[in-house]
Every structure is written in C-alpha cells, then in structure tokens.
Amino acid sequence: MSISANEVHGAVQILTQSSDTLFLLLGAIMVFLMHAGFAFLEVGTVRKKNQVNALVKILADFGVSAVAYFFIGYWVAYDANFFSSAETLSAGNGYELVKFFFLLTFAAAIPAIVSGGIAERARFYPILIATFFTVGFVYPFFEGIIWNGNYGVQSWFESTFGAGFHDFAGSVVVHGVGGWIALVAVIFLGMRKGRIRAGKHTNFAPSNIPFLALGAWILSVGWFGFNVMSAQSLNGISGLVAMNSLMAMVGGILAALVVGKNDPGFIHNGPLAGLVAVCAGSDLMHPIGALITGAIAGGLFVWLFTFMQNKTKFDDVLGVWPLHGVCGAWGGIAAGIFGQSALGGLGGISLTVQILGTVMGIVVALIGAGLVYGILNQFVGIRLSEEDEFKGADLAIHKISSINED
Template identity: 65%
Template sequence: MSVLGSSSDVLFLMLGAVMVFAMHAGFAFLEVGTVRKKNQVNAFVKILTDWSVSTVVYFLVGFPIAYGINFLKPVKDLLGNTQGYDITHFFFLLCFAACIPAIISGGIAERAKFWPQVFAGAIFAGLTYPFFESMIWGQNTSLLQDLFKKIGGAEFHDYAGSVVVHSIGGWLALPAVLILGPRMGRYVSKKSHPIPISNIPFLALGSWILAVGWFGFNVMSAGHLEKISGIVAVNSLMAMVGGVLAALVASKNDPGFVHNGALAGLIAVCAGSDIMHPLAALATGAIASLIFVFGFHIEQEKLRIDDVLGVWPLHGVIGSWGGIAAGIFGNEALGGLGGVTFVSQCLGTVAAVAFALLNGFIVYGVLSKTVGIRLTPEDEFAGADLSIHQIGAYPEDHIR
C-alpha cells in the first residue's frame, strides 16, 4: 500500500507537470498572436529557450535553494522509497519557475536582445524566484512567515502562486519594460500610436491552452493525491468565467480583452482557490478582469509604458490582487474556509512586489549598462525574426 500511495502521488504530480508544461505553449501563442509578423519566430524561440535554460538552472541551483534537496546523487538515491517523488516534484515546480521568464517575454517583446534576456531569465529562474519561493513554500519559511504570523495573526497564504509566481513575474517585468523604453513608433510627438496585434486566432489559442493547463497549475498544487480538492477546480472555473464575462462587458466585446480576461481571473484565484466559496471566486475573477481592462489603458495611454502584452497589469497587479483577495474572501464571514487574515495577505503581497522590483532593476540595470538589452534601431525595424534568427515566420514570402 505504501508503494501504491507513492506511485499514485508521482503519477498525480507528473500529470500536473505535463499540464503546466503545456501552458508554455499557451504563453508562446499568446505572444505570437499579439506581436507583429516580423517578431513571431522570436517569440516561439524565446519561450522554448527560456524553458530549457530554466530547467537546467532550477535543477542544479533553484530547487536546492527552495527546498534544500539536490539531485547530484545516484539514481538509486533519487528513487528512494517514494518512487522518485522529490524529482517529480521538481518537474512540477520547474513549470512554475519557468513561468517567470515566459511572463517577462511578453512585456519586452519586439525590441529586446536575445541572449541578455536568456541570461536574465536564468538568474530569475535559478536564484531570484527560488529564494522567494523558499520563504513562502520551502525551507526558509521562518524568514517571512513567522513575521507575518506575528504581525497579522496568520501565515501568508498563496495556494498556487498568484503572488509567488504571477506577481513576482509581472513586477520583475516592469523594470525591464521601463529600461527598454517603448517600441519605435509607439509614442511619437507625445501622441500614442497603438500597434495592432497580428493574429486573433493565435492569441485565442494561447488563452485556451493556458486556461486548460491552469487546472493542473491549481488542482495539482495539492502535491499529493489524498490532498486533492474539488473546490480548487470549481473555483478556478468560476474565476475564469467571471473574468471572461467582466471583460466582455467592460471592453465592449473586444476579443483581446475577453481572452485575457479569462487569464486575469485564473491568475487572481490561484492564491485562495482552496479556501474561497465559488461565488467569491467568480467575484475575484470579475474584479481581476476589470483591473486588467482599465489598468491596461492606464498603463499604455496615461503612463505611456509600452508593455506589449500588458504583463505588468495582468500578472503583476492582478497577481497582487489575488493575494489580497485570499485575505478577503477566504475568511469564514464571507463563506471561506478561514485560516487567513487580510493583514498577513497584504504584508506578503507587498513583500513580493518590493523583492521583485529590487531584483528587476538590479539585473536589467546592470545588463543595460554592460552588454545592452535593446536591439539596434535597424534590427528592430527589420524585426527580431530576421535580425536574430535569419528567418521569418512565413519564409515563402521572401522567395524571389
């Protein structure tokens, strides 16, 4: 029975890992559908390269930092008495870590150099993210969680990463976007010139892939088959639907906002998906979607920040909302399971924002001053596909 239990847990995590791994195809298609044709190849290659580099650095450095477990040992020891649970757990949590560079990729699209961003992604997946992960979920929880409990009356609760993954990723992206500056032609003579997205079907495909994979992201965060919760699945569904419906109304049926509204809801519900009532999850997703619709406009038109996919409002701000929402709707007075406090949720959320901004400005500031992080005007005009990869998304168009 012990072997059967261990095997079930390994299978459970492996299936979850595969579902979250598939989400990276969603990240890719979401970006490809948003950027112009001349930058589509670059989007695909960036996401796959970042995934591959993240795998190596998280295996060697990141997971040991987060959980104190390393895999530089014989296979017999890797299997142990649990059918290799720890190494399967690494695979599952790698999919979370690799989301960080994938999130950032959407914000810096169309004008960032390739290799400096790969290097930055390696730092974030191998060092920055695992260190914060260790303080919330891993081996160093006493560094922050004890403080949150002392001040706020409970530990910071983030069941599936609204803050640990999405908020960190979005707030890391903001310094990169600011240091890079807007794309050529985006803002001219103090006037905004929006750049149309290239492919609605690709954007929609990316959203659908992400949405389906998200049920692995949230439900399998239980870690063990015996801890699986049906409420997590239903809350994820309700938050997604709330995001879609709110975006449908607020954006006046704009397809880009509708499909990103689904993601907004899913991002926001991650933190409290295990403790909210389904109707609270619906409200959480709807509010998140409104934050994105109006936040994207403020970011692009008022603040003049050229964040191509809107990853700062979508992941950064909405991820932060998700952490706070868990402290509101998770309370028993609102039908939640309890065990959380508004104060602790705010403290954890603010700590993540400060940590991400500090790391983002340091990494991208150093890279900008040394090797540079932006394409030359000539390369940007030609497009990242031809200037970096020497081939376009539609090679037959270049045949003479």
C-alpha cells in the same frame, strides 16, 4: 498462503506513492503545456516580423530555466539538490524528481511572463542571461520564504498575526513576482519605435487573433493543472479548487467582455486575469467569492492595460504587468478577503498578512529585477539596435521570417 498486515501496509504505501507521483507528473505536463499557451498568446499579439522570436524565446527560456533551477534555484528555495546517486534519487518511485519537474514549470513561468512584456525590441542572449539569474536566484528566494518557510518569515507571521501568508498556487509567488519583474524589464527597454506619432500614442494591432485565442485557451485548460494539482498529492486534491478556478475564469471573461467592449484581445485575456487572481485563495474561497475575485481582476486588467498603452510610456506589449503583476497582487489580497469564514470561506487566514506578504513579493521582484536587468543593461545592453528593431527580431536574430514569401 496468508498475507501479513505489514505486507498489506507496504503494498498500500507503494500504491499511494506511485499514484501521487503519477498525479504530480500529469500536473507537471499540464503546466509545461501552458508554455505553449504563453508562446501562442505572444505570437498572436506581436507583429508578424517578431513571431518567430516569440516562439523561440519561450522554448529557449524554458531550457535556461531548467538548468538554473536544477543547479541553483531549487537549492535556494528548498535546500535540496540532485547530486546523489540515481538509486537514491529514484527512491519512493521518484516522487521528489517529479516534484522538481512540477515546480520547475512554475519557475519557468517567470521568463515566459516577462517575454510578453518585452517583446519586439529585446536582445536575445542578454535576456537569456537575465532568465538564468531571475530563475536561479530572485524567484526561488521568495518561493522558499513562502512555500518552504525559509528565514523564519512565515513563523513570524504566524506568531504575530495568527496565520501565515497563504498562496496556494502562486498568485503572488509566481504571477505577481513575474509581472513585477516584467515591469522593471519594460522600463529599462523603453518604448518600441513608432509608438509615438505626432505626439500621440499609437497601438499596434495584434497580428493574428486566432493564435492569440489559441494561446489563451491552452493557458486556461492548463491552469486547472496549475491550481488543482498544487495539492501535490491525490489525498490533498480538492474539488473546491477546481470549482473556484472555473468561477474566477468565468468572472474574468464576463468582466473583460463588458469593460473591454467586445474587444477580442481583452476577452481572451479576461479568463487569464481571473485565473491569476484566484490562485492564492482557490482552496479557501466560496465559489461566489471566486467569481467576484475573477470579475474584479478582469475589469482591472482591461482598465490598467488601456491606461498604460494610451497614457504612459510603459510599453508592455501583452500587458503582463497588469495581468500578472497587478492581478496577482490582487489575488494575494483577495484570498485574505474572500477566504474569511464571514464571507463564506474556510477561514484561518489574515488579511493583514496577505497584504504584507503581497508587498514583500513585489519588493523582492523589483529589487531583484532592478539588479539583474540594470547590470545587464549597463554592461552589455538589452535592447536591439534601431535597425534590427525595424527589420524585426525574426530576421535580425534568427535570420528567418515566419512567412515564406515564395
């Protein structure tokens, strides 16, 4: 029995669709696993009386994020919803459903980033409400502009400057926006009690370096799903993205090692700084450009976090503003520098547009977060009472300690 050309074509198409669905599903699972990295990074950094809260916040935030993104955020960003029949939704092996899962893990990174900045003194349910609105409205508004061409901004960039804003895996769209949202939340919450003693800044030591390191390792491994699988299909997979992610990570490690003077907290955040920065241009840069991008990010994180903790009243517990906000912004700009063909990149990018798009992301994050956290702070309050903060969020909110003293 002969097989027609149409049958062969159909079989190949089904195989391609199924392969792309599986590819993206694996990426979604890897990025979902990164949320465990966020959790353990925070658990290892906060004091012991706040460890349970760190774990619970990340998981609860993910649940709220999923609902907000399913019903509102995905529609805001991509003008798509899931109110069709299951038969319609599962067409094409359910690729669009897995795509939602993948993009949800990106969206849920926003509150996971914020969580590290506001640790140890934030109320539980008001912060979950903030998560709903930032994931449902603020983040997808900018996500849709950059990754779906909403409101004609990308078209205007292309017609005016010859190139759109390029952010392959979210240096600005995810990390930058998350980091600048976190800065606003940190400002509204103020400093933790006991940080200023006799007129001088006091820094609380990390409670568990092995947990902090575990979180950094989980995030670093998952990041290759975050970056490489942003291609969203097997046909688009790029070894260059993997190589650039690796080199930027290494650059961040080495810079944090030197600038951070062997401090284990800095060394384990160094690779994360490099990976944040390379997301935008990982598909364009030469590996040497990625190495430089990561090294600058690693040094920038150490310097800024040290300055914040010792010289300012911005009490950013995990340093998420310098790590995600500033290094994310640097990544958007770095793509416009090292993505140029003159510097070994693939070209087709505009530094002017990269700067403009990065500033736009910061502005959206600041205004959106100002509204969300400002309104919540005004009407319900977002900070624990002084007594509850002294007891610790574990006992005050969850009525249990991370350590059984019996």
